[in-house]
Amino acid sequence: MNRWREVLCTTPMRLTLRLVVLFVAISLVAFGATWWLANNALIDATETTLQQQIDALSASDRPEEIARAVRNAAKQADAEHLILRYDGPQGAVGNYLGPLPAEDLAKVSLHDHDHDIKGDYFLMREKVAGGTLTAGQDADAFDDLGEVFLQVLTLTLLPTALLVLGGGLIFAFRSARRIAAIEDTLERLSAGELSARLPELPGTPDDLTRVGAGIDRLAAAQEASVSALRQVSADIAHDLKTPIQRLMVLLDQARDQAPEVEVLDRAAAEAHGIVATFQALLQIAQIEGGSPRARFMPVDLGPLAQTMTELYEPAATETGHSLTLSLRHPATINGERTLLGQVIANLIENALRHSPPGPVALTIDGATITVADRGPGIPASEHQAVLRRLYRLESSRSTPGSGLGLALVDVIVKLHGGTLSLQDNAPGLRAVVTFPGMTG
Numbered sequence: 001m002n003r004w005r006e007v008l009c010t011t012p013m014r015l016t017l018r019l020v021v022l023f024v025a026i027s028l029v030a031f032g033a034t035w036w037l038a039n040n041a042l043i044d045a046t047e048t049t050l051q052q053q054i055d056a057l058s059a060s061d062r063p064e065e066i067a068r069a070v071r072n073a074a075k076q077a078d079a080e081h082l083i084l085r086y087d088g089p090q091g092a093v094g095n096y097l098g099p100l101p102a103e104d105l106a107k108v109s110l111h112d113h114d115h116d117i118k119g120d121y122f123l124m125r126e127k128v129a130g131g132t133l134t135a136g137q138d139a140d141a142f143d144d145l146g147e148v149f150l151q152v153l154t155l156t157l158l159p160t161a162l163l164v165l166g167g168g169l170i171f172a173f174r175s176a177r178r179i180a181a182i183e184d185t186l187e188r189l190s191a192g193e194l195s196a197r198l199p200e201l202p203g204t205p206d207d208l209t210r211v212g213a214g215i216d217r218l219a220a221a222q223e224a225s226v227s228a229l230r231q232v233s234a235d236i237a238h239d240l241k242t243p244i245q246r247l248m249v250l251l252d253q254a255r256d257q258a259p260e261v262e263v264l265d266r267a268a269a270e271a272h273g274i275v276a277t278f279q280a281l282l283q284i285a286q287i288e289g290g291s292p293r294a295r296f297m298p299v300d301l302g303p304l305a306q307t308m309t310e311l312y313e314p315a316a317t318e319t320g321h322s323l324t325l326s327l328r329h330p331a332t333i334n335g336e337r338t339l340l341g342q343v344i345a346n347l348i349e350n351a352l353r354h355s356p357p358g359p360v361a362l363t364i365d366g367a368t369i370t371v372a373d374r375g376p377g378i379p380a381s382e383h384q385a386v387l388r389r390l391y392r393l394e395s396s397r398s399t400p401g402s403g404l405g406l407a408l409v410d411v412i413v414k415l416h417g418g419t420l421s422l423q424d425n426a427p428g429l430r431a432v433v434t435f436p437g438m439t440g
Contacts (some may be wrong), residue, residue, distance in 0.1 A: 006191055011173075011248070013168055013171075013172035015168075016164065016165065016168025016169075016171070016172070017165065017168070020161050020168070023160070023161065023164065024156065024157065027047055027153075028259075030154060031152070031157070034138075034142055034149075035145070035149050037147065038145055038149075039142065041311065042141055042145060043122075046122050046137055047105065047122075047124065049137060050123075050124040050135045050137060051124065053135040054083070054124065054126050054135050057069050057070055057073060057084070057133060057135075058087070058126070058128040058129065058133055060129070061129050062129065063088040063089050063090065063129045063130055063131055064090070065363050066128060067086050067088050067090060067093050067131065070084050070085065070086040070094050070098075070133070071093045071094055074093070074095035077095060079095045079096065079112075079117050080119070080138060081137065081138045081140075082136070082138075083096045083110070083117070083121060083123070083134070083135065083136035083263070084096075084134070084135055084136075085097065085100075085133075086131055086132070086133050086134070086340075087131050087132045087133075087134070088131035089130055089131060090132065094134070094153055096110065096112055096117055097112075098110060098111070098112050100125070100134060103125075104124065104125050104126070105122070105125075106122075106123055108120070108121060108123060109121075109122060110136075112374070117424040119138060119139070120138070120143075121130025121136040121138055121139045122136060122137050123135070123136040124136070125322070130401075135353060175208070178201045178208045178212075179208070181198060181199055181212075182198060182208070182211065182212055185197065185212075185219075186199045187321060189222075191422055193221060194222055194227075195223060196219065197216050197219060197220075197393065198213075198216055214242075247437055250266050252323065266436045269348035281397070292336045292339060292415060293415070295336045296334050296335055296336055297334070297335075298333070299334070299335050299336075299337045299339070300330065300331050301330040301333065301340070301364050301367070302327050302364060304337065304340060304341055304344065305325055305330065305344060305364045305369070306325065306327075306329065307341070307382060308344040308345055308348065308362075309325040309362060311345075312345070312349075312352070315352065315362060316352055319352055319357065320356075320358075321351075321352055321355070321358060321359070321360050322358070322359050322360065323348065323352075323360050323362065324359065324360070324361050324362065325363075326361065326362070326363045326364070327364050327366075328363065328364065328365040328366070329365070329438045330364040330365075330366070331367040332417075332433075332434070332437070333367055333416065333435045335435070336416075339412045339415070339416075340416070342408070342409075343369065343409050343412050343413060343433060344362070344371075346405045346408060346409045347362075347369070347371040347409060347431050347433075348360065348362065348371060348404070350371075350405050350406065350431070351371055351372075351375070351429070351431075352373075352377070354373070354375050355373035355374055355376070355428060355429075356374070356375060358370070358374045359373075359374060360373050363372075366437065367434060367435040367436065367437040368432060368433065368434045368435070369432075369434075369435075370430060370431070370432050371430070371431045372428060372430040372431075373425065373428045373429055374425070374428040375427070375428050376423060376428075377425060377427060377428050378422060378429055380424065383422040386406050387406055387407055387410045387420070388407060388424070403416075406420075406422075406431075409431075409433070412435050413435075416436075417435070417436050418433055418434055418435040418436065420432070420433050421433075
């Protein structure tokens with residue numbers, strides 16, 4: 001059903017339906033006009049025939065002779081096709097003596113079992129020689145005309161419309177396949193798979209082919225740009241990592257030689273923070289490159305969450321927090337266990353670092369991970385900003401951290417096809433991570 005709905009919503013199908021409606025409307029107007037002209041022509045011919053009958057029968061001005069002529073002609077006429085009647089001074093004569101309409105020219109239904117008359121007739125009446133002379137002709141020709149036009153409509157209009165619709169469906173299915181290929185490629189590109197390219201589109205090259213080629217060129221340029229940027233970032237991080245580590249070693253040696261110098265301790269702490277920042281940036285670059293996907297395997301979120309809770313319970317107790325774990329039918333997802341553990345760890349660390357002593361709740365509900373605290377929270381206007389690298393709120397600039405914790409979580413979650421949502425816990429922050437569960 002969804003497939004048919006997609007096909008019916010394609011541009012070729014919509015154009016086909018509009019053309020069919022336009023074709024049917026024009027054809028009906030044309031057929032209507034033709035029928036009207038043919039019907040009027042038939043009425044004119046019928047009037048002429050009836051007028052000739054009346055003129056022939058009323059050639060004499062004497063009622064007796066007109067009555068005799070009508071009586072003789074009526075005996076020879078077939079009442080099923082021709083009616084003749086004269087209402088003169090001596091009474092009515094003819095092959096139909098039933099009631100007549102008041103109009104001089106009318107189409108009426110007549111029934112006379114004695115003369116085997118039953119059906120529709122066109123009647124013409126005219127005053128002659130002190131009486132009224134009536135001539136009528138059956139309306140079979142008009143019924144035949146209607147049947148002919150109905151057959152023409154049935155055998156030409158409907159088949160043509162069906163053939164056009166069938167052709168439109170064929171073109172629509174072809175277009176739908178090509179559009180589906182383009183949408184699939186765009187979805188993969190949006191998900192970060194910059195190497196995605198369109199397959200060879202079936203059929204003769206057209207405007208969709210040109211659009212697809214443009215998408216491939218754009219994707220190639222984007223891939224090259226992002227690859228160059230990642231390479232530069234990785235090169236900078238690698239080149240600076242060794243000097244910074246040497247600086248840390250020198251600071252540690254200086255602290256050992258002069259333990260009473262407090263400034264050395266602060267310098268060493270800053271150096272450790274710089275190393276942690278570079279390591280996080282390197283890890284983000286590696287994750288965005290997609291290399292961890294090769295290590296994906298089924299991971300049960302329940303045992304993973306229990307392990308992370310046990311690791312952080314001592315730290316939570318030390319800072320006056322109470323870390324609790326709630327498992328509600330934990331799901332198994334396809335992913336990299338270490339990275340998924342880092343997601344939970346970063347969210348717990350973020351809650352412990354930025355909230356006062358109190359409860360911190362970790363909940364696993366199916367394929368959804370939730371970490372909630374009772375701290376000051378994050379303003380709704382900043383929810384997207386805090387996911388940027390190195391971004392820190394004004395209220396957090398005086399606390400330890402590099403501003404990469406939530407950014408790293410967001411990158412890992414996207415790698416696994418999930419979503420990260422920051423919500424108000426009233427008070428506090430609720431970080432909700434939702435992964436697609438495994439199927440089959």
